[in-house]
Amino acid sequence: MDKFIEEKLKNLKTNLVNRNYSTNTIKSYLYYLEEFLKFSLKNEFSPEKRIEAFLENIKSEESRRLSYQTIKCFYEFVVKKECPYILNKVRGKQRIPMILSKDEIVELLAQVKNNNHYLIISVLYGSGLRVSEVVKLKICHLDLENLKIIIKEGKGKKDRITILSQKLVDKIKKLIEGRSPKEYLFKTISNKQYNIRTVQQIFYNALKKTNITKKVSCHSLRHSFATHLIESGVDIRIIKKLLGHKSIKTTMIYLNLSENIKIDIQSPL
Numbered sequence: 001m002d003k004f005i006e007e008k009l010k011n012l013k014t015n016l017v018n019r020n021y022s023t024n025t026i027k028s029y030l031y032y033l034e035e036f037l038k039f040s041l042k043n044e045f046s047p048e049k050r051i052e053a054f055l056e057n058i059k060s061e062e063s064r065r066l067s068y069q070t071i072k073c074f075y076e077f078v079v080k081k082e083c084p085y086i087l088n089k090v091r092g093k094q095r096i097p098m099i100l101s102k103d104e105i106v107e108l109l110a111q112v113k114n115n116n117h118y119l120i121i122s123v124l125y126g127s128g129l130r131v132s133e134v135v136k137l138k139i140c141h142l143d144l145e146n147l148k149i150i151i152k153e154g155k156g157k158k159d160r161i162t163i164l165s166q167k168l169v170d171k172i173k174k175l176i177e178g179r180s181p182k183e184y185l186f187k188t189i190s191n192k193q194y195n196i197r198t199v200q201q202i203f204y205n206a207l208k209k210t211n212i213t214k215k216v217s218c219h220s221l222r223h224s225f226a227t228h229l230i231e232s233g234v235d236i237r238i239i240k241k242l243l244g245h246k247s248i249k250t251t252m253i254y255l256n257l258s259e260n261i262k263i264d265i266q267s268p269l
Helices: 003-018 023-042 047-056 061-079 102-109 115-126 166-176 196-208 218-231 236-243 248-257
Strands: 148-151 160-163
Touching: 003 023, 003 061, 023 047, 023 061, 047 061, 102 115, 102 196, 102 218, 115 166, 115 196, 115 218, 160 236, 196 218, 218 236, 218 248, 236 248
Parallel strands: none
Antiparallel strands: 148 160
């Protein structure tokens, strides 16, 4: 790799890590920056034209948006200047999340025979966790008496508190009996922390045994959690806090997914 490119990538990575960007975001930004810098070394355009020409060569709208975000960060954090090119038209696609109905959740869980696996899937749905959060859960993060779970350093390195289902308490008590509070809640047969890929495979193995034909993933359990809470009449601002969303706009999408929202407002007529 060219030393100039290597130096700039290292500089950007340091800045992103210090600002608590997620591992996946850092990986994406470094990829797009490397592509941009390679393009820049081969073309003698002005900075503004260089960025414009680079983005024009990217067919995918989403990749173009991410590339532009990367370049903006590069200018702000590394070059210490304002990005010379403004791109207003590229926006991230708002994908409609796929959810499972409550009956489908029951059907899915019925296929999970391993107690550890059953609890993992149950907590993903019942507490609205991300897979990356459930594998990092430690026993000390649980408040079984008050039915709460403390999420340490979730997305954006932020802590939050979410709910725990009463139905899981007895099973969890048996799971953690005699264990240290500092241990991971869920551990493999070899006494190691679960990795994300393993949890995803647990979900897909159970899904294959059901009659569910929807294209869903582990993250669909989190979407289902939020949607079912809205259908139960829970205030969307509370759901925002439980999910750890930065903006209420992110949570609002679940309003469109809810088919059975309880409406307690009466007409003024």
